[in-house]
Structure formats: C-alpha cells, structure tokens
Amino acid sequence: MQLSKGFDYAVRCMVHLALQPGNGGADLKSISRAQAVPVSYLAKIMRTLVRGGLVTSTLGRGGGYVLRRDPSEITLLQIYGLMEGEINFMNCMQNEKSCSLVPLCPQRPVWGRLQKAVEGVFRETTLQDLVPRPFAGIEKERLHVPVRP
Amino acid sequence: MQLSKGFDYAVRCMVHLALQPGNGGADLKSISRAQAVPVSYLAKIMRTLVRGGLVTSTLGRGGGYVLRRDPSEITLLQIYGLMEGEINFMNCMQNEKSCSLVPLCPQRPVWGRLQKAVEGVFRETTLQDLVPRPFAGIEKERLHVPVRP
DNA sequence: TGAATATGGAGTCACTAACTCCATATTCAA
DNA sequence: TTGAATATGGAGTTAGTGACTCCATATTCA
Structure with missing residues (x-):
C-alpha cells in the first residue's frame, strides 16, 4: 500500500511551480534539476498535469509550465485523480459485481472506510498547505501572470 | 495504492476460521476450497499467521488451524502487520534521513495523516466485525477448544 | 507402515511502475 | 529565414515484485 513515485513527483513539481517568484513558471529542465526527477519521465508527468487542466504549458523558446489556478484551489485529490485514477484499496471495490464469493x-464497508479516510485527507490538503513556511502566502496576488519575461 | 491479495486472503481465511462451528478449526484444503485461494499459496500465508501467533497449527493426520484468540481480540492491524509490515505510504517515511531534498x-505530515487514518480503521476493526451477520456472536463460548475430533 | 497433514524455502512467471528515446510541432531570437 | 530551445506524443525497455508453484521434510494418527 504505497503511493507511486509518479504521484510524489507530480505533487513536488506542483509545489515547485507554486513557489516560483511571482508564479513566473518553470521549464522542464529546471524543475527536473530542482526536484531530482529524470527529465524524460518528468515530461510525461507534466503532460498528464497539462491534459488534466491543472497546469498551463507554453511551447517554444522561453516556454514552460505555470499553475492554472491558485495553489489554495488545487487539492491532492485532484492530482491523485490525474495520476492514479480513483482511490481503491481492493479490486473488488471497482464495480459492484466483482466480489463473487459472498x-x-x-x-x-471496511475498505470503503479506508477509501473515505484517505480521500478526506487528500481533499482537505491543497498545494498551499505544502508550501514551505518561509514562502507561505507571499506573492499570492501575482498569480496567473504570463510566463514570458 | 492497493492492498495486496495476500492480505485479503489472510483476512478472509481468518474470518473463515472464526466461522468454524465450535471453532473446531479447518485444514488447508478446506480453507483453500471455501475461500478460493490456491492451496500452495495459502500454505505460505498460514505459515506467516502461525509464526505471528494469530493462529495455532496442528501437524499430522486430522491437523489444521485454529484461531489463537477470540475474534474480537484480533484486529486487522495485527494481520496487516504480519503480512505487510508497517503501514507506510512513501519510502521516505521509513526512516528519518531518507528524505534528502528538503x-x-x-x-x-500529510503522509503521516494518511498513515494514522488507515491505521485507525485497521486498529478498530476486529475479526468479529467481519463475521457475516447470521453467524455473529454464536459459539463464542466454545472458542479455544482443541481441533481433533 | 502409510496416508494425511503442515513446514521451509527455493524457484517461476507475468505484470507494471519507472524510466528512456526519438520523431514532431511550436515559438522566439538573431 | 534559420536554428536553438522548448513541449508533445507515443512506443519501447527494464528491473522489481506480487502472486503464485514445487518439492523435500517432519509430524501425527489409524
């Protein structure tokens, strides 16, 4: 019962974006370097986040990634949903008829309780909660500005 | 983030044992048949449960397995601990120094909250809670009797 | 003595998380 | 206009491991 590296990477990179001064965004290489994630793998992850609408990408020279919403409006549940799909602890929880024995x-109901518990934590935790203390709250008014210098 | 089949099997087989009339116990083959678990794999699982002290085994003809304690005193957390070890959602949660970046x-703390949440559900759920309704509570006074007929 | 049971542990297999690679599209700067 | 710098798309690779199998051995009872 482990969370995947993919999810871990995704979360850390989103936090990284949230930390950019003035939310100016960052490109693959710099994120890869800062977060110690293999660049080619990171590329794949970022595509998922872009497709999922959590991040905006800009092509071409000077391009990169920017958060699409305020960090306080992006929950871990959204990121998890994109990276892993629905939370389910047992295969039998996917559809009604997969449990054949009984x-x-x-x-x-027990697996259901686990699901709800984890879902609750994920739903209540936003990127804002994951911003290291010294940076918390600053630059919030300068969100949503374009990437280009 | 899935629970393993091994854990699922273990739980179901423990419940199966709890359901035996007069807690007379059951042997590998019958458990395997009833719970649809491959017998050779089940053997391995039962060994873990025996070593862990949750189940008593009897060798030789007429042998089999019996719960060692009352179903109300066996929690899912104990079974999980035997089958999977400590609950941890991220590798970095194992020891203090494995998180190198920051x-x-x-x-x-978020992964910690997940851990606590799941641990809570596991700790509060006993085998007794997993006994199907019609059988709940009966035969409790006849627990701990020997296997042999 | 032998049939029926559990034990111990090494071995197999298939799946998938984690990661790579390359060809293509877009943008900007010179 | 060109080329350097970026992201995109998707197929391919690999190592690890969950989910099993198999067999030789020990124990017990009829």
Whole structure:
C-alpha cells in the first residue's frame, strides 16, 4: 500500500511551480534539476498535469509550465485523480459485481472506510498547505501572470 | 495504492476460521476450497499467521488451524502487520534521513495523516466485525477448544 | 507402515511502475 | 529565414515484485 513515485513527483513539481517568484513558471529542465526527477519521465508527468487542466504549458523558446489556478484551489485529490485514477484499496471495490464469493461481503464497508479516510485527507490538503513556511502566502496576488519575461 | 491479495486472503481465511462451528478449526484444503485461494499459496500465508501467533497449527493426520484468540481480540492491524509490515505510504517515511531534498519536507505530515487514518480503521476493526451477520456472536463460548475430533 | 497433514524455502512467471528515446510541432531570437 | 530551445506524443525497455508453484521434510494418527 504505497503511493507511486509518479504521484510524489507530480505533487513536488506542483509545489515547485507554486513557489516560483511571482508564479513566473518553470521549464522542464529546471524543475527536473530542482526536484531530482529524470527529465524524460518528468515530461510525461507534466503532460498528464497539462491534459488534466491543472497546469498551463507554453511551447517554444522561453516556454514552460505555470499553475492554472491558485495553489489554495488545487487539492491532492485532484492530482491523485490525474495520476492514479480513483482511490481503491481492493479490486473488488471497482464495480459492484466483482466480489463473487459472498453476496454481502463483510469487509467491503471496511475498505470503503479506508477509501473515505484517505480521500478526506487528500481533499482537505491543497498545494498551499505544502508550501514551505518561509514562502507561505507571499506573492499570492501575482498569480496567473504570463510566463514570458 | 492497493492492498495486496495476500492480505485479503489472510483476512478472509481468518474470518473463515472464526466461522468454524465450535471453532473446531479447518485444514488447508478446506480453507483453500471455501475461500478460493490456491492451496500452495495459502500454505505460505498460514505459515506467516502461525509464526505471528494469530493462529495455532496442528501437524499430522486430522491437523489444521485454529484461531489463537477470540475474534474480537484480533484486529486487522495485527494481520496487516504480519503480512505487510508497517503501514507506510512513501519510502521516505521509513526512516528519518531518507528524505534528502528538503530538511523539513512539507508533505511528510500529510503522509503521516494518511498513515494514522488507515491505521485507525485497521486498529478498530476486529475479526468479529467481519463475521457475516447470521453467524455473529454464536459459539463464542466454545472458542479455544482443541481441533481433533 | 502409510496416508494425511503442515513446514521451509527455493524457484517461476507475468505484470507494471519507472524510466528512456526519438520523431514532431511550436515559438522566439538573431 | 534559420536554428536553438522548448513541449508533445507515443512506443519501447527494464528491473522489481506480487502472486503464485514445487518439492523435500517432519509430524501425527489409524
């Protein structure tokens, strides 16, 4: 029961974007260097985040990535959903009829409780909560500015 | 973030044992048949449960397995601990120094919260809670009797 | 004595997380 | 106009491991 590296990377890179001065954005190479994530793998992750609407990308020279919303409006649940899909602890939780052995499986509600618990933590945690203290709260009014210098 | 089949099997087989009439115990083959778990794999799982002290085994003809304690005193956390070890959602949570990037990693407390949440559900759920309704509570006074007929 | 049980541990196999590579498209600067 | 710097798309690779199998051994009972 581990979270994937992909998810970990995604979260850290989103936080990295949230930390850019004036939210100016950052490009693949710089994120890769700062977060120690292999650049080619990071590229794939960023594509997922862009497709999912959490990040905006700019092509060509001087391009890069910017958060699409305020860090306080991006939850871990959204990132998890993009990287991993629905939270489910057992295969039998995916659809109703996959549990074949017992008509009313007694552990089903337990797995459900786990799901809800984790979902709750993910839903309540925003990128803003993950910004290291010294930087918390600054530059918030300068969000959403374009990347280009 | 999935629970392993091994853990699922272990839980179901423990419940199966809790359901035996008069807690007479059951042997590999019958558990395997009833719970649809490959017998050779089940053998390995049962060894873990025996070593862990949750189940007593009897060798030789007429042998098998019996729960060592009352179902209400066996928690999912104990079973999980045997099958999977400590709950940890990220590798960096194993020891203090594995998180190398940032001295005070902001997501650490979040992973910790997940851990606590799941641990809580596991600790509060006993085998007794997983016994299907019609059987709940019966035969409790006849626990701990020997296997042999 | 032998059939029926559990034990121990090495071995197999398939799947997938994690990562690479390359060809292509876009943008800007000179 | 060209080329350097960026992102995109997707196929390919690899190492690790979860989910099993297999067999030789020990124990118990009929």
